[in-house]
Amino acid sequence: MISLFKRVYGTSPLHLLGQLVAFAIAAYAFTQVTKVGSTDTKSLLIWFIGGALLHDLVFLPIYVVLDFIARHGIRDHHPQRRVRAINYIRFPVAISGLLLVTAFPLIIGRSESNYVRLTGEQPPDWFAHWLLATAVVFGVSALAYAVRLRRSDPSAAPAAARADV
Amino acid sequence: MRGPWLTAFLGSLLLPLVVLVGFTGFMSHAAYNPNLGMNEIVPRDGDLDLLLFDWPTGPTWLYALNQSLHTIVGIIVVPLILAKLWSVFPKLFSWPPVRSLAQALERLSLLLLVGGAGFMWATGLLNMQLYYPWSFNFVVAHYYGAWVFLGALTVHVLTKLPVIRAAYAERGVLKPLMDDVADTVPEPHERHGLGPKEPAPTTISRRGLLGLVGASSAGLFLVTAGQSIGGPLRSIALLAPRGRGAAGGEQGFPVNKTAAVAEITPAQVGPDYRLTLNGATSTRLTRDELTQLPQHTETLVIACVEGWTTKQTWTGVRLMDLARMAGMNDDQLLQVISLQEAGAFRQTTLSRDQVMNPKSLLALQVNGEDISMDHGFPARIIVPAQPGVHNTKWVTELKLVNA
Numbered sequence: 001m002i003s004l005f006k007r008v009y010g011t012s013p014l015h016l017l018g019q020l021v022a023f024a025i026a027a028y029a030f031t032q033v034t035k036v037g038s039t040d041t042k043s044l045l046i047w048f049i050g051g052a053l054l055h056d057l058v059f060l061p062i063y064v065v066l067d068f069i070a071r072h073g074i075r076d077h078h079p080q081r082r083v084r085a086i087n088y089i090r091f092p093v094a095i096s097g098l099l100l101v102t103a104f105p106l107i108i109g110r111s112e113s114n115y116v117r118l119t120g121e122q123p124p125d126w127f128a129h130w131l132l133a134t135a136v137v138f139g140v141s142a143l144a145y146a147v148r149l150r151r152s153d154p155s156a157a158p159a160a161a162r163a164d165v
Numbered sequence: 166m167r168g169p170w171l172t173a174f175l176g177s178l179l180l181p182l183v184v185l186v187g188f189t190g191f192m193s194h195a196a197y198n199p200n201l202g203m204n205e206i207v208p209r210d211g212d213l214d215l216l217l218f219d220w221p222t223g224p225t226w227l228y229a230l231n232q233s234l235h236t237i238v239g240i241i242v243v244p245l246i247l248a249k250l251w252s253v254f255p256k257l258f259s260w261p262p263v264r265s266l267a268q269a270l271e272r273l274s275l276l277l278l279v280g281g282a283g284f285m286w287a288t289g290l291l292n293m294q295l296y297y298p299w300s301f302n303f304v305v306a307h308y309y310g311a312w313v314f315l316g317a318l319t320v321h322v323l324t325k326l327p328v329i330r331a332a333y334a335e336r337g338v339l340k341p342l343m344d345d346v347a348d349t350v351p352e353p354h355e356r357h358g359l360g361p362k363e364p365a366p367t368t369i370s371r372r373g374l375l376g377l378v379g380a381s382s383a384g385l386f387l388v389t390a391g392q393s394i395g396g397p398l399r400s401i402a403l404l405a406p407r408g409r410g411a412a413g414g415e416q417g418f419p420v421n422k423t424a425a426v427a428e429i430t431p432a433q434v435g436p437d438y439r440l441t442l443n444g445a446t447s448t449r450l451t452r453d454e455l456t457q458l459p460q461h462t463e464t465l466v467i468a469c470v471e472g473w474t475t476k477q478t479w480t481g482v483r484l485m486d487l488a489r490m491a492g493m494n495d496d497q498l499l500q501v502i503s504l505q506e507a508g509a510f511r512q513t514t515l516s517r518d519q520v521m522n523p524k525s526l527l528a529l530q531v532n533g534e535d536i537s538m539d540h541g542f543p544a545r546i547i548v549p550a551q552p553g554v555h556n557t558k559w560v561t562e563l564k565l566v567n568a
Contacts, residue, residue: 102290103294120420137384
């Protein structure tokens with residue numbers, strides 16, 4: 001009986017039960033949230049489906065292209081160069097990018113009208129804050145790269161065979 | 166770089182953090198005491214009341230801790246979530262898309278998981294930043310979204326346990342982190358698997374990748390956590406919505422909503438202002454009469470659901486003294502009503518423990534000055550460990566209600 005089930009379904013009945021639990025909870029939550037008068041089901045679904053696609057269809061293509069450009073744009077295997085530069089670029093770009101992704105309403109001014117209306121104050125210049133944070137992470141990364149380069153310079157120090165990141 | 170070990174390891178790091186964010190989320194829901202009076206925001210069917218309890222009044226920083234964890238961990242876990250999604254990206258295009266009924270169902274439940282994560286993190290992050298580009302009630306949708314997400318997550322983890330175990334058994338839990346770039350060998354390619362078919366030259370080690378995630382999380386922490394934790398971090402909270410607070414002075418701490426937004430008029434808070442105590446009898450007190458009652462001073466934190474906190478020194482009348490004046494008995498709760506005429510938090514019902522806590526005040530002063538209009542003049546509630554918006558401002562009436 002179980003083997004017949006496995007042939008038809010693909011795996012054990014427990015798997016099916018588990019999936020059904022997830023669907024049942026989702027269906028319950030959906031009926032509860034759509035009972036509320038202020039809920040616009042279309043908006044809700046757009047945000048839910050959009051949330052599912054956001055990384056794979058928006059973020060990933062952007063960072064894959066950026067990484068491709070970085071990997072092919074930098075001559076990172078120069079015989080004289082013992083420390084690869086790529087990760088000293090990846091790190092600050094990733095950090096700055098994540099700050100932008102998580103705080104974009106502040107940075108591009110989407111929060112401003114509500115901030116002014118609710119708090120009665122002018123908001124700080126978050127765009128400038130983001131630029132400042134970006135400058136700091138690039139600066140720290142450049143400094144780290146310079147230190148690593150110097151340490152790995154065979155003419156400067158004997159213990160140069162340190163592994164890369 | 167992709168492969169079952171990497172995905173299992175990223176998932177193992179992610180799980181406890183996500184569980185913490187979920188747990189503190191449900192705790193916050195309970196902290197609003199939605200089972201009392203008209204406190205509910207998420208309509209109550211009664212079927213999930215088993216999750217509710219009388220939210221405690223101490224330690225005084227309890228709600229601040231809860232919301233700091235919810236928001237800070239919620240923010241710093243974002244790089245890890247994205248790394249996890251990156252690690253399983255090839256699965257999106259596995260061909261044929263459906264190989265069995267089981268796999269079809271699992272892909273659908275993954276839509277609930279990934280959609281739930283995207284929904285929860287997007288709405289949570291935007292709500293913290295006072296940006297609401299949607300047409301639903303955030304609280305209701307964020308609450309039920311958590312059910313969808315955590316339900317799908319539980320099933321996903323249980324379904325994947327054998328894969329995780331196999332990956333750790335084969336490669337060790339931590340061993341792949343030891344490899345330098347030169348020794349980093351891609352995980353083997355398998356049909357319908359995660360390992361790359363034609364791996365690009367290795368440019369980063371596995372621990373380097375985790376370092377990238379960790380450095381990104383650290384960056385997010387440094388520019389946001391100050392609004393919750395305070396201290397020196399507050400001055401570098403460059404991208405926190407309520408980082409620096411308001412302009413200086415004794416009352417230069419953040420205002421959630423100004424008197425203007427709440428449409429409080431000067432006439433309402435002028436000489437004709439009265440606080441009404443409604444219980445067995447009805448008493449009306451002027452602000453001067455309130456200042457004649459025994460005054461107490463407490464240093465207490467206001468912690469917003471959005472994660473920002475502010476600790477100030479409040480002076481005023483104990484709520485328990487006012488409740489006793491009104492004749493409060495053991496079965497009664499206290500409903501606090503604001504001069505504010507509209508809005509979800511124009512009234513709040515406090516539990517008996519909250520009213521009877523000696524630190525709970527109807528505050529008339531803050532840091533030695535009369536409370537400003539924007540902070541709730543003539544009088545506001547301050548109760549330890551409760552969500553910020555329950556510390557009702559511009560209080561006009563305290564009313565005893567039956568539990």
